[in-house]
Amino acid sequence: MTERVKLMQGNEACVEGALDAGVLFYAGYPITPSSEIAEEFAAKLPKVGGKFIQMEDEIASMGAVVGASLAGKKAVTATSGPGFSLKQEIIGFANMIEAPCVIMNVQRAGPSTGLPTSPAQGDVMQARWGTHGDHPALVLCPNSVTDAYLLSFQAVNWAERFRTPVILLLDETIGHLRERVILPRKDEMVITNRKQPHGAPGSFQPYDITDEDLIPPLPPYGGGYRFHTTGLYHDETGFPSNRPEVTSRLLNRLHEKIDKYKETLFLYETYGLRQANQLIISYGASARSAKAAWRIAREKGLLVGLLILKTIWPFPEEIVAQAGHDKNNIVVAEMNRGQLIGEVERVMDKRIPIRGAQRADGVLITPEQILAKLEGVN
Amino acid sequence: MPKKGKVEIKESWCKGCEICATFCPKKILGLRNDGKMEVKDPENCIACNQCVLRCPDYAIKVEVIENND
Amino acid sequence: MEMEKYFRVDKLPHIWCPGCGHGSVMMSIVKGIDKMGWDPEKVTVVSGIGCSSRAPGYMNFNTLHTVHGRPIAFATGIKLANPELHVIVITGDGDGAAIGGNHLIHACRRNIGINVVLFNNQIYGMTSGQYSPMTPEGSMATTSPYGNIEPPFDLCELTRSAGANFVARGTVYHLPKLDSYIEKAFGKEGFSYVEAISQCPTYYGRRNKMKTPLEMLEWQKKNSIDIKKARDLDSEQLKGKIITGIFAERDDEEYTARYDQLIKSVQGGKE
Ligand SMILES: Cc1ncc(C[n+]2csc(CCOP(=O)(O)OP(=O)(O)O)c2C)c(N)n1
Ligand code: SF4
Ligand code: SF4
Ligand code: SF4
Ligand SMILES: [Mg+2]
Numbered sequence: 001m002t003e004r005v006k007l008m009q010g011n012e013a014c015v016e017g018a019l020d021a022g023v024l025f026y027a028g029y030p031i032t033p034s035s036e037i038a039e040e041f042a043a044k045l046p047k048v049g050g051k052f053i054q055m056e057d058e059i060a061s062m063g064a065v066v067g068a069s070l071a072g073k074k075a076v077t078a079t080s081g082p083g084f085s086l087k088q089e090i091i092g093f094a095n096m097i098e099a100p101c102v103i104m105n106v107q108r109a110g111p112s113t114g115l116p117t118s119p120a121q122g123d124v125m126q127a128r129w130g131t132h133g134d135h136p137a138l139v140l141c142p143n144s145v146t147d148a149y150l151l152s153f154q155a156v157n158w159a160e161r162f163r164t165p166v167i168l169l170l171d172e173t174i175g176h177l178r179e180r181v182i183l184p185r186k187d188e189m190v191i192t193n194r195k196q197p198h199g200a201p202g203s204f205q206p207y208d209i210t211d212e213d214l215i216p217p218l219p220p221y222g223g224g225y226r227f228h229t230t231g232l233y234h235d236e237t238g239f240p241s242n243r244p245e246v247t248s249r250l251l252n253r254l255h256e257k258i259d260k261y262k263e264t265l266f267l268y269e270t271y272g273l274r275q276a277n278q279l280i281i282s283y284g285a286s287a288r289s290a291k292a293a294w295r296i297a298r299e300k301g302l303l304v305g306l307l308i309l310k311t312i313w314p315f316p317e318e319i320v321a322q323a324g325h326d327k328n329n330i331v332v333a334e335m336n337r338g339q340l341i342g343e344v345e346r347v348m349d350k351r352i353p354i355r356g357a358q359r360a361d362g363v364l365i366t367p368e369q370i371l372a373k374l375e376g377v378n
Numbered sequence: 379m380p381k382k383g384k385v386e387i388k389e390s391w392c393k394g395c396e397i398c399a400t401f402c403p404k405k406i407l408g409l410r411n412d413g414k415m416e417v418k419d420p421e422n423c424i425a426c427n428q429c430v431l432r433c434p435d436y437a438i439k440v441e442v443i444e445n446n447d
Numbered sequence: 448m449e450m451e452k453y454f455r456v457d458k459l460p461h462i463w464c465p466g467c468g469h470g471s472v473m474m475s476i477v478k479g480i481d482k483m484g485w486d487p488e489k490v491t492v493v494s495g496i497g498c499s500s501r502a503p504g505y506m507n508f509n510t511l512h513t514v515h516g517r518p519i520a521f522a523t524g525i526k527l528a529n530p531e532l533h534v535i536v537i538t539g540d541g542d543g544a545a546i547g548g549n550h551l552i553h554a555c556r557r558n559i560g561i562n563v564v565l566f567n568n569q570i571y572g573m574t575s576g577q578y579s580p581m582t583p584e585g586s587m588a589t590t591s592p593y594g595n596i597e598p599p600f601d602l603c604e605l606t607r608s609a610g611a612n613f614v615a616r617g618t619v620y621h622l623p624k625l626d627s628y629i630e631k632a633f634g635k636e637g638f639s640y641v642e643a644i645s646q647c648p649t650y651y652g653r654r655n656k657m658k659t660p661l662e663m664l665e666w667q668k669k670n671s672i673d674i675k676k677a678r679d680l681d682s683e684q685l686k687g688k689i690i691t692g693i694f695a696e697r698d699d700e701e702y703t704a705r706y707d708q709l710i711k712s713v714q715g716g717k718e
Contacts, residue, residue: 025528046713051527051706056553059522061514063550067493067524070511071532075524093514221491221509221525222532228455228504230512239458239504391459395466395660431622434470435460436450 004183010148011036011078014104015044017152018076022191023124024050025075027064028084029057032116033172034106034319037078054343058083062090066099070229072220075131078104081114084123084130090210091157091165092131093231095254098163098207098216100194102155105167105286106175109362118362119172119285124339128313134251136258136263137149139167139313145179149269151310158265162257163215169312171335173285179329194218199220205210206238220314252259258314266308271296276305278374279324280357281344282311284331285364290333290357293370302376324348331373333357335365351357383425384441385417391437398429400440450517452485453477454524462501466660468619468645472538472566473502475622475643476535479629480508483533490533493522495542497573499566499645501538516546519554522561530703533633537561540581541571544600548580551640555609560638564629565602565640568647576650583687587654593648602642607695612637614694618644621691622666628693644671644689 002051008016014037019078021191028034038054045052051068061077068075079087084105094101107123108237109115123130127139142148148170155166190255197204207216219225226314232240233247240249241319258265262347271294273279281365287308307323309316313369324330326342330352341356350356355373371377394413406419408421411445415437417423422439425442450456455475463469465575480490490508494500497516503510509532513521518536526534527678543551554561568589571577578588581599588595607614613635617625623661632639646652646663665688674692677685 003617013555024490025524046706049578049710049714053523053527055520055523056549059517060523060553063517063520067521067526068511068528069512070509070521071525071528075528078506089514090517109628131551191457220529222489222529224488226488226507226509228510230504231514232512279696391466395459397466397664398659405671432466432471434463434474434619436454436474437460437561 001139001165003185005140006146006183008145008149008181009036009177010142010145010170010177011106012040012168012252013145013148014152014168015040016183017149018054018102018156019044019048020189021074021152021153021156022193023074023076023156024048025065025068025073026050026052026077027055027068027075028077029055029059029061031080031083034080034104034107034177036175037104037106041076041128058086059090060204062087062103063181067098068092069101070221072223074100074160076102076104076156080106080108081110081123082112084126092133092135094165095131095135096186096231097229098218098254099165100163100218101165102152102159103165103167104152105169107171108171109360111284113237115362117172119335119364120360120362121171121284121286121335121339122225122360123158123169124312124334127169133141136164136255137167137313138164138258139169139311140267141169141284141312142174143284143308144179145177145312146183147310148174149181149183150275153189153269155199160194160214161192161215162261164258169284171285173288173376204235207234208236209253214253214260231371241366262314265311265314266316268316269308269310269321270323272304273307274304276303276371277327278302278304278329278331279307279327280304280331280333280370281323283312283340286335289365289367293333293367296367296371297374297377300377302374304374312340315347317347319345320344324352327352329368329375330354333365333370336360356369379446381425382443383423384443385420385423385429386439386441388437388439389419390426393435395434397432397434399430401428403428419440448478448481450639451482452505455505458505461505463498466646466648467498468501468647468660469502469566471622472564472625472643472645473505475626475629476537477506482630483633485533489531490535491539493518494537495539495547497539497571499537499539499568499572500542513523516542517550518542519550519561519563521549523554523559523587526559526561526707527703530560534561536561538563538565539572540565540569540579542596544580544602544644550561552605552609555606555611555638556565556638557607557702558610558612558699560637560711562639563641565642566645567642568611568645568651570647570651571597572647572650576644576654582626586651595632597650598625600639603690603694606640608636610699611640612697612699613618614641614642616642616689616691616694618667618671618689619646620664621671624691631696632692635698636704637699
């Protein structure tokens with residue numbers, strides 16, 4: 001087998017990545033600019049024996065995805081802003097019961113119906129905190145079509161490995177971008193499957209953490225291990241409990257099972273960080289303009305570095321702090337009125353000036369806008 | 379030979395709703411002071427199973443015993 | 448019937464109030480499963496949120512207590528992902544008719560192999576007695592302190608029109624009949640809807656001049672009317688009545704079977 005060279009759209013790449021990771025179930029409700037994901041799944045899943053269903057709304061789609069996941073299938077849904085809002089309650093349920101699933105949100109400009117066909121990055125905080133309660137979040141942001149493929153594959157793997165919903169946060173630009181991509185050979189892609197129990201069914205406790213990895217095994221319905229699942233706080237047996245030692249143990253573990261692996265979860269790119277006294281930080285479609293700005297700045301002889309984040313939640317605190325601690329100007333480029341910049345401010349030394357290059361009018365942020373925030377550009 | 383039954387009430391499950399007593403055709407069930415159901419007249423049970431069918435808490439069992447007179 | 452085979456007996460007695468009808472309906476479902484002879488490993492019971500939706504916790508199958516109003520959505524995913532499973536949904540009049548109403552009609556339309564049993568106590572029990580879309584007109588509830596002015600839904604008519612393969616309504620008072628409807632429903636391929644009129648003495652009875660569960664059962668007895676008889680009566684005569692019986696019985700092809708055919712034809716076309 002050789003590398004696969006293709007011309008692909010971002011949304012299509014998400015589907016390819018998910019299918020290569022073993023996804024066999026999709027439920028969704030059409031919404032611009034994500035609909036191509038549903039259309040691709042509708043065409044491709046039956047060919048591999050998988051199932052596609054167009055549900056009556058996004059809440060139902062999210063429910064069906066969690067149901068399919070418990071029945072043993074790797075499952076995905078995709079949407080955009082208004083639908084992402086509707087899915088929130090069940091994303092929290094998936095967090096609580098630890099159901100592996102992937103939610104693709106191809107961001108458009110909001111609030112409300114907003115600008116359906118325009119790019120935006122306004123759902124960064126919603127992806128972190130959209131569902132109620134103090135839950136963890138695992139969110140990935142591709143900045144190219146190749147990335148869309150790779151991160152989609154990764155999202156499915158991590159959902160299965162950590163038994164958690166993973167959000168793939170695209171934007172209209174990346175979703176609709178057509179690029180030539182060079183995908184790795186299929187046999188180079190390592191697939192992760194959820195852990196299965198090894199004990200006898202009789203003594204099976206669905207949330208018993210016997211392994212040190214803090215992640216309980218998840219057998220499929222019909223697989224010989226009958227168990228109960230609830231969105232209420234529950235103990236190792238899966239049944240409700242409101243004893244403080246049980247509730248704190250569960251909530252702490254939900255966080256720790258991600259925190260423990262943080263270092264391996266942080267995906268990012270860096271450019272010219274070492275010989276730099278200024279830093280641009282960006283992600284998603286904005287990162288493309290940021291890269292162009294960085295190149296121009298370098299050509300002008302400015303000492304600028306670039307950090308492109310792909311994992312935005314959990315926020316890569318150490319990586320950002322490391323990249324920015326010796327700089328005298330940090331520019332955070334994003335298509336919103338300032339969301340991830342708050343995180344950067346939180347982790348950086350207060351003496352370093354941090355500026356936002358922001359745009360939230362439905363137009364892709366330009367390299368010029370970002371350049372304007374650097375020192376020494378005229 | 380008419381059927382005869384032996385009634386067993388699982389007290390820890392009984393909530394004293396009196397549904398069984400109302401449906402018992404022989405009227406042999408009644409509440410105790412502590413709110414649990416009791417068989418007042420065990421001899422007259424005809425093992426019709428109405429109480430078993432009607433108890434929403436699955437607290438009653440009736441065993442059919444032969445009429446050995 | 449062997450309790451241990453189908454119930455998690457260590458979880459009993461259940462949390463429901465004395466005389467609550469939900470226990471009777473849960474037993475009716477278990478009897479139906481027993482009659483079908485289904486392997487408990489292959490049975491999945493899904494519920495939403497409400498007193499009724501607490502039932503799966505006591506039932507020894509694959510059980511899933513989801514979020515308010517959405518159990519049919521979860522069940523759709525389960526059934527489609529693994530059509531071999533017998534998928535039962537337990538829902539309430541609030542869970543299934545208010546917040547979850549849309550999922551119910553779409554599942555009927557697809558005719559997907561899910562057996563829905565709706566515990567209709569005509570009130571929001573879990574949240575302490577607000578009116579539901581199935582609360583009779585004129586009834587008192589905490590949010591209809593002057594009497595309910597909304598007419599109730601007839602979900603049997605709705606599900607029948609929406610395409611369910613089997614639709615019936617029974618009551619806890621007429622328990623053996625309810626048992627037989629549930630058994631028939633479970634025997635159908637395709638979507639089935641059985642509505643069980645249940646009693647909530649705590650929040651419906653007390654506010655509506657029925658102080659005991661017995662009075663509520665008496666009310667069910669007095670107000671029920673068989674669907675065959677109901678056909679000869681006009682809407683004025685049927686006001687406030689519980690129409691019981693089988694509303695629909697057909698054998699349209701089930702959704703996951705249609706999907707499997709689609710897979711076959713798509714895959715066949717490839718070679
Ligand atoms: C999204 C959401 N809205 C509201 C609630 C609160 N709630 C819990 S149960 C319930 C009503 C339950 O009524 P029903 O389905 O009739 O069940 P019952 O308790 O009567 O058996 C409501 C409104 C909730 N849990 N989630
Ligand atoms: S019906 Fe059951 S719960 Fe009610 S009083 Fe009789 S035994 Fe007790
Ligand atoms: S079996 Fe019949 S007669 Fe005997 S106690 Fe029960 S209801 Fe009464
Ligand atoms: S509140 Fe009503 S529905 Fe809930 S358990 Fe009590 S009687 Fe049953
Ligand atoms: Mg109710």
